[in-house]
Amino acid sequence: xxxxxxxxxxxxxxxxxxxxxxxxxxxxxxxxxxxxxxxxxxxxxxxxxxxxxxxxxxxxxxxxxxxxxxxxxxxxxxxxxxxxxxxxxxxxxxxxxxxxxxxxxxxxxxxxxxxxxxxxxxxxxxxxxxxxxxxxxxxxxxxxxxxxxxxxxxxxxxxxxxxxxxxxxxxxxxxxxxxxxxxxxxxxxxxxxxxxxxxxxxxxxxxxxxxxxxxxxxxxxxxxxxxxxxxxxxxxxxxxxxxxxxxxxxxxxxxxxxxxxxxxxxxxxxxxxxxxxxxxxxxxxxxxxxxxxxxxxxxxxxxxxxxxxxxxxxxxxxxxxxxxxxxxxxxxxxxxxxxxxxxxx
Amino acid sequence: xxxxxxxxxxxxxxxxxxxxxxxxxxxxxxxxxxxxxxxxxxxxxxxxxxxxxxxxxxxxxxxxxxxxxxxxxxxxxxxxxxxxxxxxxxxxxxxxxxxxxxxxxxxxxxxxxxxxxxxxxxxxxxxxxxxxxxxxxxxxxxxxxxxxxxxxxxxxxxxxxxxxxxxxxxxxxxxxxxxxxxxxxxxxxxxxxxxxxxxxxxxxxxxxxxxxxxxxxxxxxxxxxxxxxxxxxx
Numbered sequence: 405x406x407x408x409x410x411x412x413x414x415x416x417x418x419x420x421x422x423x424x425x426x427x428x429x430x431x432x433x434x435x436x437x438x439x440x441x442x443x444x445x446x447x448x449x450x451x452x453x454x455x456x457x458x459x460x461x462x463x464x465x466x467x468x469x470x471x472x473x474x475x476x477x478x479x480x481x482x483x484x485x486x487x488x489x490x491x492x493x494x495x496x497x498x499x500x501x502x503x504x505x506x507x508x509x510x511x512x513x514x515x516x517x518x519x520x521x522x523x524x525x526x527x528x529x530x531x532x533x534x535x536x537x538x539x540x541x542x543x544x545x546x547x548x549x550x551x552x553x554x555x556x557x558x559x560x561x562x563x564x565x566x567x568x569x570x571x572x573x574x575x576x577x578x579x580x581x582x583x584x585x586x587x588x589x590x591x592x593x594x595x596x597x598x599x600x601x602x603x604x605x606x607x608x609x610x611x612x613x614x615x616x617x618x619x620x621x622x623x624x625x626x627x628x629x630x631x632x633x634x635x636x637x638x639x640x641x642x643x644x645x646x647x648x649x650x651x652x653x654x655x656x657x658x659x660x661x662x663x664x665x666x667x668x669x670x671x672x673x674x675x676x677x678x679x680x681x682x683x684x685x686x687x688x689x690x691x692x693x694x695x696x697x698x699x700x701x702x703x704x705x706x707x708x709x710x711x712x713x714x715x716x717x718x719x720x721x722x723x724x725x726x727x728x729x730x731x732x733x734x735x736x737x738x739x740x741x742x743x744x745x746x747x748x749x
Numbered sequence: 750x751x752x753x754x755x756x757x758x759x760x761x762x763x764x765x766x767x768x769x770x771x772x773x774x775x776x777x778x779x780x781x782x783x784x785x786x787x788x789x790x791x792x793x794x795x796x797x798x799x800x801x802x803x804x805x806x807x808x809x810x811x812x813x814x815x816x817x818x819x820x821x822x823x824x825x826x827x828x829x830x831x832x833x834x835x836x837x838x839x840x841x842x843x844x845x846x847x848x849x850x851x852x853x854x855x856x857x858x859x860x861x862x863x864x865x866x867x868x869x870x871x872x873x874x875x876x877x878x879x880x881x882x883x884x885x886x887x888x889x890x891x892x893x894x895x896x897x898x899x900x901x902x903x904x905x906x907x908x909x910x911x912x913x914x915x916x917x918x919x920x921x922x923x924x925x926x927x928x929x930x931x932x933x934x935x936x937x938x939x940x941x942x943x944x945x946x947x948x949x950x951x952x953x954x955x956x957x958x959x960x961x962x963x964x965x966x967x968x969x970x971x972x973x974x975x976x977x978x979x980x981x982x983x
Binding site for chain 1: 873874875876877878879880881883886887889890893894897900901904907910913914917918920921924925928929931932933934938939941942945946948949950952953956957960961964965968975
């Protein structure tokens with residue numbers, strides 16, 4: 405008769421709790437703990453999912469640290485920090501929402517879910533701002549990589565290494581003047597490689613900031629004039645110019661892989677080889693993470709719907725708990741992505 | 750007799766009392782069986798009941814007998830069998846047998862569903878939620894924000910080419926530990942969940958270290974290839 409009530413956990417004992425524990429569980433607690441183990445195992449697969457990209461980052465940074473130093477000047481640490489704080493805040497409201505569900509505080513639960521969704525949307529908006537800046541600057545993944553501004557023209561580099569930035573501008577102006585003076589095209593210069601500085605960017609249909617803005621700095625103009633006069637061959641001229649640089653000017657450019665002296669060739673003054681790969685890694689890691697945030701927004705919207713339809717309480721709060729676990733994982737991954745991508749020094 | 754079936758949380762005293770009266774009933778049933786079986790030790794009590802449900806009653810009576818024996822020995826599977834018999838076969842049984850079974854069932858099995866009715870301990874089936882106190886939630890939030898500010902501040906201090914990265918990773922791991930332990934509730938959770946999650950990091954470490962072992966292996970080959978390409982391009 406009524407003593408076989410295992411399959412109806414809450415029935416006959418006061419309030420009806422939605423949903424009743426399915427018959428294949430011993431009770432509400434086992435139901436919850438099974439779900440929890442399931443979510444933890446899913447999180448394990450998510451960690452391994454991201455591990456592939458973390459591996460790509462690790463290997464590439466170990467092998468080509470100058471690419472990473474060079475590229476980080478193109479990233480805005482401020483937006484990265486904003487995103488980190490926003491996600492931490494959303495993790496807090498998610499954990500609070502779990503507490504609300506456990507205590508049956510429905511209004512507060514809905515409010516916390518709404519705030520979590522809003523924080524996630526702020527994150528996606530900041531991501532959109534960052535990505536659109538990069539697209540505009542020609543910083544695209546793989547073969548579409550064609551930066552409009554050189555690294556010494558970025559505000560971050562000019563702020564951190566002002567002498568090096570000026571020195572680089574001088575040398576480039578000199579190289580430009582020599583190339584123009586000798587009637588050679590960009591491809592004939594010693595930088596005739598895919599990373600060549602004055603190769604027209606693939607994107608923006610021929611827009612080349614370098615040629616468009618003439619240098620106005622008198623120092624730069626003087627250097628350009630002097631370079632044009634010099635009768636030395638290109639590589640000898642470049643080597644003498646680099647030797648004239650002070651350590652303050654030369655060292656940051658070497659760290660960024662701009663000044664390179666390969667063992668079997670002349671000194672080179674250009675972007676580091678395969679510089680675009682940093683942005684491939686950047687876009688894929690942040691993009692995959694962004695997809696996870698978007699999925700999380702969808703999950704939280706679902707939770708918002710059922711928060712009104714179901715009665716959460718101390719024996720039923722699984723859905724909120726599991727969604728919050730996923731959300732904390734998304735936060736965890738960003739906690740690692742932020743220093744790896746934005747705080748390279 | 751019939752009200753014994755509906756009792757769910759019988760005490761020992763009551764059940765052994767019923768066991769006593771059950772014995773008397775069983776003796777009657779034995780007599781009825783003997784009569785049905787053809788022996789002459791007649792007992793006028795309910796021969797008609799015994800014959801149509803004869804086989805069923807026989808099986809049940811045997812279980813009832815087992816129950817009676819085990820009532821003094823203690824709990825066991827026999828109680829469950831008795832309960833099963835009572836529930837499955839309940840309506841077909843003569844009330845005498847039903848009471849014997851209910852006695853056996855009530856004795857050991859009454860407590861099985863007691864938890865859902867009246868448990869009040871913290872780890873009960875229906876009261877297992879552990880709500881995080883607001884102080885812990887707020888404290889972890891403040892700690893995470895402070896550590897983020899610290900991470901950014903440390904970048905202005907130069908600690909060598911690898912030093913900055915290592916320090917940033919250590920701070921990130923502390924933040925991760927806080928999120929995992931408190932927000933994700935691992936401090937109070939089953940240790941198996943902790944083990945599963947941490948083992949994933951172990952495998953990631955294995956993955957990365959194995960890949961790093963031969964990271965420089967092919968760089969010379971790449972350099973030669975690219976030098977050849979440049980030479981042919983010129």
